[in-house]
Amino acid sequence: MSEKITPYKDSALGKKEQVAQMFDTISGNYDNLNRVISFGIDIKWRKKVLDLVTKSNPETILDIATGTGDLAILMAQTPAKKIIGLDISSGMLAVGVQKIADKKLSDRIEMILGDSENMPFEDDYFDAITVAFGVRNFENLEKGLSEILRVLKPGGTFVILETSVPEKTPYKQGYHFYSRNILPLIGKLFSKDNTAYGYLSESSAVFPYGERLNNILRKTGFIDVKDMPQTFGVATIYYASKK
DSSP states (O other): OOOOOOSOTTOOSOHHHHHHHHHHHHTTTHHHHHHHHTTTHHHHHHHHHHHHHHHTOOSEEEEETOTTSHHHHHGGGSSOSEEEEEESOHHHHHHHHHHHHHTTOTTTEEEEEOBTTBOSSOTTOEEEEEEESOGGGOSSHHHHHHHHHHHEEEEEEEEEEEEOOOOSTTHHHHHHHIIIIIHHHHHHHHOSOTTHHHHHHHHHHHSOOTHHHHHHHHHHTOEEEEEEEEGGGTEEEEEEEOO
């Protein structure tokens, strides 16, 4: 199990509450900061997630840790009739609701405040489930994944997009320098919350990736698990299904 990293070291709140507080604070700048931090490459990664989900021809999609709704909005390009975005941060959801309204997608995309480890959905409900840069924020990874397995239909598609650590030189060294020095600096310059991007960097460094996360997915009960490293390994897309 990965080391437990929380946003606010001195807080008495649990990780879940701290993460919600952190994202509420940075929600206004989150989209612009993401583009700067990833040099815009995260858009390309999300489109690959879209391609994987589209192939399954889903009618219902759940986007967990939806944040400001970037991936949920992208999922409107699939044939899905109903797309739900779930997040624990009301601040992030408020930004997302406005974005969805501006794009006139409110009839297809619903944003819900909720906990990914205790979701208000029936068993075997969704054809496809996505999580982009969210699983590392779960307070209990195995519990969160078990809950995803519960609400995914048999034969359904589950796709994770998450940060990972490059393993080849010089990308590994470059990644460590950027994540430890540049990423927190950008966060401090643009965000009201000085600790937020330090947390995002720290949590990325200790989160299981590649075959380690594959094995956790298999242990949880997922089948057909595979990982697809992106951009020298700074992010990884994971695909899984359910019996």
